[in-house]
Amino acid sequence: xxxxxxxxxxxxxxxxxxxxxxxxxxxxxxxxxxxxxxxxxxxxxxxxxxxxxxxxxxxxxxxxxxxxxxxxxxxxxxxxxxxxxxxxxxxxxxxxxxxxxxxxxxxxxxxxxxxxxxxxxxxxxxxxxxxxxxxxxxxxxxxxxxxxxxxxxxxxxxxxxxxxxxxxxxxxxxxxxxxxxxxxxxxxxxxxxxxxxxxxxxxxxxxxxxxxxxxxxxxxxxxxxxxxxxxxxxxxxxxxxxxxxxxxxxxxx
Amino acid sequence: xxxxxxxxxxxxxxxxxxxxxxxxxxxxxxxxxxxxxxxxxxxxxxxxxxxxxxxxxxxxxxxxxxxxxxxxxxxxxxxxxxxxxxxxxxxxxxxxxxxxxxxxxxxxxxxxxxxxxxxxxxxxxxxxxxxxxxxxxxxxxxxxxxxxxxxxxxxxxxxxxxxxxxxxxxxxxxxxxxxxxxxxxxxxxxxxxxxxxxxxxxxxxxxxxxxxxxxxxxxxxxxxxxxxxxxxxxxxxxxxxxxxxxxxxxxxxxxxxxxxxxxxxxxxxxxxxxxxxxxxxxxxxxxxxxxxxxxxxxxxxxxxxxxxxxxxxxxxxxxxxxxxxxxxxxxxxxxxxxxxxxxxxxxxxxxxxxxxxxxxxxxxxxxxxxxxxxxxxxxxxxxxxxxxxxxxxxxxxxxxxxxxxxxxxxxxxxxxxxxxxxxxxxxxxxxxxxxxxxxxxxxxxxxxxxxxxxxxxxxxxxxxxxxxxxxxxxxxxxxxxxxxxxxxxxx
Amino acid sequence: xxxxxxxxxxxxxxxxxxxxxxxxxxxxxxxxxxxxxxxxxxxxxxxxxxxxxxxxxxxxxxxxxxxxxxxxxxxxxxxxxxxxxxxxxxxxxxxxxxxxxxxxxxxxxxxxxxxxxxxxxxx
Numbered sequence: 001x002x003x004x005x006x007x008x009x010x011x012x013x014x015x016x017x018x019x020x021x022x023x024x025x026x027x028x029x030x031x032x033x034x035x036x037x038x039x040x041x042x043x044x045x046x047x048x049x050x051x052x053x054x055x056x057x058x059x060x061x062x063x064x065x066x067x068x069x070x071x072x073x074x075x076x077x078x079x080x081x082x083x084x085x086x087x088x089x090x091x092x093x094x095x096x097x098x099x100x101x102x103x104x105x106x107x108x109x110x111x112x113x114x115x116x117x118x119x120x121x122x123x124x125x126x127x128x129x130x131x132x133x134x135x136x137x138x139x140x141x142x143x144x145x146x147x148x149x150x151x152x153x154x155x156x157x158x159x160x161x162x163x164x165x166x167x168x169x170x171x172x173x174x175x176x177x178x179x180x181x182x183x184x185x186x187x188x189x190x191x192x193x194x195x196x197x198x199x200x201x202x203x204x205x206x207x208x209x210x211x212x213x214x215x216x217x218x219x220x221x222x223x224x225x226x227x228x229x230x231x232x233x234x235x236x237x238x239x240x241x242x243x244x245x246x247x248x249x250x251x252x253x
Numbered sequence: 254x255x256x257x258x259x260x261x262x263x264x265x266x267x268x269x270x271x272x273x274x275x276x277x278x279x280x281x282x283x284x285x286x287x288x289x290x291x292x293x294x295x296x297x298x299x300x301x302x303x304x305x306x307x308x309x310x311x312x313x314x315x316x317x318x319x320x321x322x323x324x325x326x327x328x329x330x331x332x333x334x335x336x337x338x339x340x341x342x343x344x345x346x347x348x349x350x351x352x353x354x355x356x357x358x359x360x361x362x363x364x365x366x367x368x369x370x371x372x373x374x375x376x377x378x379x380x381x382x383x384x385x386x387x388x389x390x391x392x393x394x395x396x397x398x399x400x401x402x403x404x405x406x407x408x409x410x411x412x413x414x415x416x417x418x419x420x421x422x423x424x425x426x427x428x429x430x431x432x433x434x435x436x437x438x439x440x441x442x443x444x445x446x447x448x449x450x451x452x453x454x455x456x457x458x459x460x461x462x463x464x465x466x467x468x469x470x471x472x473x474x475x476x477x478x479x480x481x482x483x484x485x486x487x488x489x490x491x492x493x494x495x496x497x498x499x500x501x502x503x504x505x506x507x508x509x510x511x512x513x514x515x516x517x518x519x520x521x522x523x524x525x526x527x528x529x530x531x532x533x534x535x536x537x538x539x540x541x542x543x544x545x546x547x548x549x550x551x552x553x554x555x556x557x558x559x560x561x562x563x564x565x566x567x568x569x570x571x572x573x574x575x576x577x578x579x580x581x582x583x584x585x586x587x588x589x590x591x592x593x594x595x596x597x598x599x600x601x602x603x604x605x606x607x608x609x610x611x612x613x614x615x616x617x618x619x620x621x622x623x624x625x626x627x628x629x630x631x632x633x634x635x636x637x638x639x640x641x642x643x644x645x646x647x648x649x650x651x652x653x654x655x656x657x658x659x660x661x662x663x664x665x666x667x668x669x670x671x672x673x674x675x676x677x678x679x680x681x682x683x684x685x686x687x688x689x690x691x692x693x694x695x696x697x698x699x700x701x702x703x704x705x706x707x708x709x710x711x712x713x714x715x716x717x718x719x720x721x722x723x724x725x726x727x728x729x730x731x732x733x734x735x736x737x738x739x740x741x742x743x744x
Numbered sequence: 745x746x747x748x749x750x751x752x753x754x755x756x757x758x759x760x761x762x763x764x765x766x767x768x769x770x771x772x773x774x775x776x777x778x779x780x781x782x783x784x785x786x787x788x789x790x791x792x793x794x795x796x797x798x799x800x801x802x803x804x805x806x807x808x809x810x811x812x813x814x815x816x817x818x819x820x821x822x823x824x825x826x827x828x829x830x831x832x833x834x835x836x837x838x839x840x841x842x843x844x845x846x847x848x849x850x851x852x853x854x855x856x857x858x859x860x861x862x863x864x865x866x867x
Contacts, residue, residue, distance in 0.1 A: 372824060372827075376827065376831070379831050383834065383835075383838060386838065386842075387838075390842060390845070393845065394849065395849040395850060395859060395860075396859050396860065398842060398845045398846050398849050398850075399846065399849075399850065399857070399859035400859065401842055402772065402839065402842045402843065402846055402855075403855070405835070405838065405839050405842065406766070406772075406775055406776075406779065406839065406855075409779055409835045409839075410763075410766050410779065410782070413759075413779075413782050413783065413786055416786055416790075416828060417759070417786055417789065419824075420786070420789060420790045420793050420821070420824070421793075423793060423820065423821065423824075424793040429820075472859065476859075
């Protein structure tokens with residue numbers, strides 16, 4: 001009986017997906033006039049073209065390598081993520097914040113003992129951690145001129161802390177991580193608010209830009225990425241600590 | 254008007270600082286919400302509306318913008334009002350996670366209404382999803398965990414459709430700004446447009462509590478505490494009503510008519526709305542748990558509001574906005590009182606609540622007023638909404654007449670079960686046992702004050718007539734009004 | 745068949761596979777796996793929407809690269825994908841935490857298990 005029901009469910013699901021697929025096929029092969037989803041990508045007709053040319057403020061402006069521009073990050077994706085659409089990125093930080101907090105809220109608090117690490121891991125951990133922290137640090141400092149940025153850098157740095165946890169070394173405490181998280185988050189939004197008081201607009205890049213391609217360029221972007229990296233690292237590391245840190249569970253039904 | 258960003262930034266800063274505040278959290282949350290409520294009322298009353306605010310100094314469509322129109326700011330006022338009420342009826346939530354999550358929900362609900370960028374809208378809607386999931390899961394018992402994970406899976410699947418829809422919009426039109434999309438919608442191939450509408454509609458279906466995707470609603474309301482119920486209904490539900498007006502009737506509207514650009518899809522939504530009304534009222538009739546009754550009735554009202562919006566003529570739109578306000582007020586009364594009653598009797602079942610109305614006549618009468626307004630009895634706020642929606646549907650085709658029949662039948666069903674419940678409250682208590690807890694005076698005062706407003710609007714609808722007409726006029730010419738705010742001179 | 749179409753078709757099929765999993769599976773962990781497949785498919789789809797035949801990475805590396813701005817792939821979908829990856833990570837983490845709690849309260853990972861309190865016999 002149970003099998004009959006699940007077979008019916010599978011058939012229904014396949015039928016539904018087939019209808020959907022036919023719909024998409026008919027959309028893709030439609031011959032009516034107008035912009036179609038299957039047309040070739042033309043960057044010139046999109047907002048991205050102005051981002052690439054860095055001429056959002058002034059349509060006729062041009063820029064050169066090593067010269068000034070409205071947003072002097074050499075990595076155009078970074079200049080979108082952390083300048084043109086900075087508001088989205090700061091909300092992304094909140095998404096991570098609330099999901100990790102929700103995770104800590106719902107996970108059952110049990111005392112789980114971590115197996116003692118092997119000799120090999122224990123002694124190599126400091127070296128591994130140093131390299132990981134260095135790579136992470138490089139990534140957020142250089143996020144505006146090469147691929148990288150705050151989120152991957154934070155993920156790499158939290159891996160370093162995970163290695164420390166696995167090796168049984170005392171690196172940082174859970175409370176310190178919570179503090180780093182809250183301070184970095186508060187600073188990101190304080191900088192956003194500072195823009196309002198300095199230039200009259202929230203989330204504005206109010207620092208002097210510098211030259212395209214320099215390490216010290218793109219104004220606020222490196223600072224913001226540093227904060228994002230620390231916040232992401234603290235949040236992701238918090239997940240590891242939630243697993244084995246026992247404690248009293250509040251019952252409030 | 255750049256300062257409108259304080260409506261987002263201050264609650265978020267509060268959410269971080271709540272990690273350290275121990276006992277002060279509740280006070281801080283109330284202060285922040287009071288600030289956002291007063292600030293939004295000030296914006297609504299100022300003469301600077303409508304206005305578009307560019308964030309980060311980048312003009313639309315290149316940067317993200319907030320669009321403040323009488324409609325959006327009016328909804329902000331309602332959402333923050335529900336937020337502050339939900340804080341006052343909190344019963345014993347102490348952990349910082351609750352307040353932190355609540356503040357994120359407040360910021361996200363404000364942002365979802367104000368934003369003028371479709372991708373930004375997606376992020377805000379994801380934020381509300383996570384916040385609501387965390388709030389439902391907060392009691393951490395069997396019921397709440399089950400409800401939370403079902404809601405999270407359903408909402409994530411739906412929002413992935415929204416993201417695909419946004420991707421297709423960007424692929425075809427090369428922009429993410431809602432006003433920009435609205436002004437270029439005619440350039441699209443008809444079938445591609447249909448695909449986009451279907452994808453985005455699927456993405457917002459879960460929040461609209463519409464029929465095939467609404468099985469989470471009773472579970473979530475049943476699992477949440479009274480204050481979470483008020484948040485779900487007053488913040489998420491109200492934002493849902495706004496989403497219909499903004500996404501369906503502005504982004505995808507025929508300019509100057511308030512109609513959806515694709516008549517087939519509009520009809521499909523009407524059918525779904527009718528099904529929603531029918532199914533939910535029948536389910537509510539057979540339900541014994543008071544919270545679930547209210548949840549089903551909430552779904553039914555949402556279906557009615559969507560039905561009104563989709564008819565699209567002036568009367569139906571006016572009716573829909575009246576319904577939004579009346580449903581907002583009446584349902585908050587019922588949820589606040591239900592929380593009190595359940596705490597007093599220790600039972601979810603309305604049949605066990607005999608004698609409550611005799612012990613607390615003010616609460617009992619407020620409950621009756623709220624339910625009469627939901628039924629649409631004359632001289633209560635809900636009446637004007639239902640009347641105008643039915644009048645609007647009269648001028649439609651035979652298809653709409655079916656809708657009227659369904660509305661009238663379900664109104665009777667609604668009347669029967671609400672009267673049954675209200676009658677039970679005033680029955681004599683059979684056993685002499687005392688109630689488990691005392692009713693809190695401030696909850697009853699809140700409920701009574703809202704009941705007075707419901708009565709006042711019912712007797713004299715002119716109280717909110719101006720505001721409703723302002724909103725209706727905005728939606729009737731939504732595309733040109735909206736695009737004109739963001740890109741002056743394009744229309 | 746162009747490269748662009750191959751990307752579109754493969755990412756759409758990933759989304760369909762994930763959808764089938766979400767619709768038919770009963771085990772919560774399997775549903776979450778399917779959700780992750782959908783997310784991967786969407787990320788690929790978004791990047792494919794910005795793809796350009798013979799396009800370059802939208803990162804300036806030398807004075808020469810500014811002459812090739814027209815050849816670069818669209819950077820906006822990549823920025824969107826970055827956001828969507830973080831949201832996907834958050835969803836997965838939160839949902840897995842809830843799943844652990846679900847197993848503790850329900851004693852099963854079946855999504856159809858009864859949520860009402862009366863049947864709590866497993867704890």
